[in-house]
Amino acid sequence: xxxxxxxxxxxxxxxxxLVWTLLVMPLxxxxxxxxxxxxxxxxxxxxxxxxQQAAREVEQQMPILNDYEVTRYVQDVGRRLVNAIPPEFQQxxxxxxxxxxxxxxxxxxxxxxxxxxxxxxxxEAARNEGEMAGVMAHEIAHVALRHATAxxxxxxxxxxxILGVGAVLGGAILGGQTGAAIGQTIYRGFLVNPYSRExxxxxxxxxSQIMARAGYDPRDLANMFQTIQQQSGxxxxxxxxxxxxPGNRYNTINREAQLLRVSPEPIKVxxxxxxxxxxxxxxxxxxxxxxxxxxxxxRTQQTTTSGGRYESRVPTPSNRYRAYNGGWVQMNVPxxxxxxxxxxxxxxxxxxxxxxxxxxxGAMIGVIxxxxxxxxxxxxxxxxxxxQSNNYLDQQGGATRASMGGRNALRTVLAGRSPTTGRTExxxxxTTALRNxxxxxxxxxxxxxxxxxxxxxxxxxxxxxxxxx
Numbered sequence: 001x002x003x004x005x006x007x008x009x010x011x012x013x014x015x016x017x018l019v020w021t022l023l024v025m026p027l028x029x030x031x032x033x034x035x036x037x038x039x040x041x042x043x044x045x046x047x048x049x050x051x052q053q054a055a056r057e058v059e060q061q062m063p064i065l066n067d068y069e070v071t072r073y074v075q076d077v078g079r080r081l082v083n084a085i086p087p088e089f090q091q092x093x094x095x096x097x098x099x100x101x102x103x104x105x106x107x108x109x110x111x112x113x114x115x116x117x118x119x120x121x122x123x124e125a126a127r128n129e130g131e132m133a134g135v136m137a138h139e140i141a142h143v144a145l146r147h148a149t150a151x152x153x154x155x156x157x158x159x160x161x162i163l164g165v166g167a168v169l170g171g172a173i174l175g176g177q178t179g180a181a182i183g184q185t186i187y188r189g190f191l192v193n194p195y196s197r198e199x200x201x202x203x204x205x206x207x208s209q210i211m212a213r214a215g216y217d218p219r220d221l222a223n224m225f226q227t228i229q230q231q232s233g234x235x236x237x238x239x240x241x242x243x244x245x246p247g248n249r250y251n252t253i254n255r256e257a258q259l260l261r262v263s264p265e266p267i268k269v270x271x272x273x274x275x276x277x278x279x280x281x282x283x284x285x286x287x288x289x290x291x292x293x294x295x296x297x298x299r300t301q302q303t304t305t306s307g308g309r310y311e312s313r314v315p316t317p318s319n320r321y322r323a324y325n326g327g328w329v330q331m332n333v334p335x336x337x338x339x340x341x342x343x344x345x346x347x348x349x350x351x352x353x354x355x356x357x358x359x360x361x362g363a364m365i366g367v368i369x370x371x372x373x374x375x376x377x378x379x380x381x382x383x384x385x386x387x388q389s390n391n392y393l394d395q396q397g398g399a400t401r402a403s404m405g406g407r408n409a410l411r412t413v414l415a416g417r418s419p420t421t422g423r424t425e426x427x428x429x430x431t432t433a434l435r436n437x438x439x440x441x442x443x444x445x446x447x448x449x450x451x452x453x454x455x456x457x458x459x460x461x462x463x464x465x466x467x468x469x
Contacts, residue, residue: 031259032209032256032259032260033205033256033259035145035202035205035206035209037088037089037145037146038145038146038147038150038153038154038199038202039150039153039154040146040149040150040153041149041153042146042149042152042153044091044093044094044146045093046112046149047091047094047112047113047143047146047148047149048093048094048095048112048113048114049113049384050111050112050113050148050149051111051112051113051114051115052113052115052381052384052385053385054111054112054115055097055111055115056368056382056385058111058115058117059099059368059369060345060368061292062101062103062117062292063101063102063103063287063292064099064100064101064102064369065099065100065101065102065120066436067100067279067283069275069276069279070100070123070276070279070280071098071099071100073272073273073275073276074098074099074100074118074123074136074276075097075098076272077098077129077132077133077136077272078096078097078098078116078136078140079096080133080214080215081133081136081137081140081210081211081214082096082140083214084210084211084213084214085140085144085210086206086209086210086213089144089145089206090144091144091146093113094113094114094143094144095113095114095115096114096115096116096140096143097114097115097116098116098117098118098136099115099116099117099118099369100117100118100119100120100123101117101118101119101120102120102283102286102287103119103120103121103286103287103288103289103292104119104120104121104124104285104286104287104288105119105121105288105289106119106121106122106125106227106228107119107121107122107289108122108135108136108139109139110139110140110142110143111143111148112143112146112148112149113143114143116136116139116140116143118132118135118136120280120283120286121286122135123276123277123280124277124280124281125227125228126224126227126273127223127227128220128268128269128273129216129267129268129269129270129272129273130211130216130217130220130221130266130267130268131220131221131223131224131227132224132273133211133214133216133220133267134207134211134216134218134220134221134222134223134224135221135224137207137208137210137211137214137216137221138203138204138207138221139203139207140207140210141202141203141204141205141206141207141210142195142199142203144206145199145202145203145206147195147199147202147203150199151195151196151199154196200249201249201252204221204249204252204253204256205252205253205256207221208221208253208256208257208260209256209260212257212260212261212262212263214267215263215266215267216263216266216267217257217262217263217266217268218253218254218256218257218260218262219253219254219257220266220268221253222249222250222253222254222257225249225250225253226250305340305347305349305354305355305356305358305359307355307356308351308353308354308355308356309352309355310352310353310354310355310360310420310421311351311352311353313352314350314351314352314353314360314361315336315350315351315352316453317334317336317337317350317453317454317457318334318335318336318337319334320334320335321333321334321335321460321464322334322335324339324346324348326341326346326365327468328367328467328468328469329365329440329465329466329467329468330464330465330466330468331365331405331461331464331465331466332460332461332464333348333363333461334348334350334457336350336351337349337350337362338350338351338354340354340359345364345365345366346364346365346366347359347362347363347364348362348363348364349361349362349363350362355420357419357420358420359445360418360420360421360425360445360447361445361446361447361450361454362444362445363442363443363444363445363458363461364441364442364443364445365440365441365442365443365465366440366441367434367438367439367440367441367469368382368438368439368441369437369438369439375408375410375431375432375433375439376399376410378431378433378439379399379410379412379429379431379439380399382429382431382439382441383395383399383412383414383429386414386427386429387414390414390416392416392417392418392419392425393414393415393416393425393427394414394415394416395412395413395414396413396414396415397413398412399411399412399431400412402430402462403462404430404432404442404462404465405462405463405464405465405466405467407432407467408432409430409431409432410430410431410432411428411429411430412428412429412431413426413427413428413429414426414427414428414429415427415448418447421447423447423448423449424447424448424449425445425446425447425448426445426446426447426448426451427443427444427445428443428444428458429441429442429443430442430443430444430462432467434467434469435469436469438469440467440469442461442462442465444458444461446458
């Protein structure tokens with residue numbers, strides 16, 4: 001009798017252990033779809049470099065919404081999703097960041113290594129936080145699965161072609177194909193072709209899994225795709241033009257949701273979501289991507305240095321200076337230098353020193369988004385981008401302390417043999433932080449054998465800088 005009781009007790013404990021195991025075992029054991037990392041011949045660092053370079057191009061051409069509350073809200077949602085990426089797809093080198101584009105189109109996109117951009121129109125069109133988070137989770141999945149370099153691997157693209165995305169973006173957006181939407185231009189310049197249907201399915205599935213792990217209902221992602229389609233006005237929505245429908249994604253996502261442990265009370269309409277929507281409603285009407293692209297085209301036609309002619313002899317800087325007033329910056333430049341203003345950068349050069357490849361003598365000033373971190377970190381990130389875009393240059397040591405218009409600054413020296421002049425070129429990059437978190441820079445350029453002639457001029461320019469930010 002004692003043996004029978006012992007046997008029943010053993011069976012009961014076994015059954016209890018089985019129930020406990022089912023409760024705590026990983027989601028995959030319940031049959032969630034297995035997602036595998038695509039074949040990729042590139043290093044993780046290649047994704048990071050490519051994303052940083054593309055992000056600079058994006059932020060030069062797209063109007064980033066400069067609103068702390070809305071941006072912080074989107075960043076909070078983004079961090080929740082990133083923390084929910086399954087461990088096997090976590091990349092410690094990736095730096096996920098989230099910014100809002102002041103455009104009314106329903107769109108969002110992410111770049112390799114983590115930079116992500118959410119259109120204001122996406123936030124306004126979503127019916128709850130889950131729908132917005134769903135699109136963000138889909139984009140995060142593309143990044144985590146390294147789909148950009150995986151697709152380049154599949155297409156046998158050489159690395160230097162991929163890392164040339166900055167030039168492609170600059171040419172496509174700045175040159176401006178008539179009527180082209182800037183978001184579509186970025187994606188087509190960046191990926192050559194939209195993501196494959198296979199990769200879209202992977203991102204729908206992994207995105208659903210990330211949502212469930214973060215406390216959202218993946219069905220909201222399925223609903224958002226329907227919203228995107230319905231609000232497209234009969235045409236192909238911008239988001240779907242770069243994210244081709246792999247089939248009935250609505251059913252695919254809902255089917256995946258049934259395999260996942262979704263919270264009985266998933267995150268839906270939050271106070272942060274309502275506050276963000278209410279705040280956006282009080283802003284002036286945002287432009288469409290097409291309007292932004294046309295505006296960039298018009299500006300570029302008037303500001304490019306192309307059409308100039310490089311000369312072996314360039315006039316030395318005049319001893320007489322004239323005031324330059326860009327609204328947010330005032331400074332003095334030699335009166336024999338021409339201005340080449342752009343949206344976020346202005347170049348100054350004498351005759352014979354500018355042309356299709358930029359300037360060979362003179363200076364450039366501009367602002368960029370710092371991308372977080374202190375001045376030293378933001379500067380090095382910017383320098384890395386310059387080196388990628390100008391691969392004939394090498395950094396000459398680390399940044400040193402400097403002064404610019406009475407402000408603390410950093411100076412970084414680059415040098416290399418210019419493919420335009422055939423001479424060694426010395427480039428000094430001066431950077432300082434603005435109150436709004438942006439990075440202001442002054443770049444001085446001169447051939448090494450003429451550097452002594454230009455040093456006094458460059459010092460005079462730096463000392464004259466006055467910033468209103």
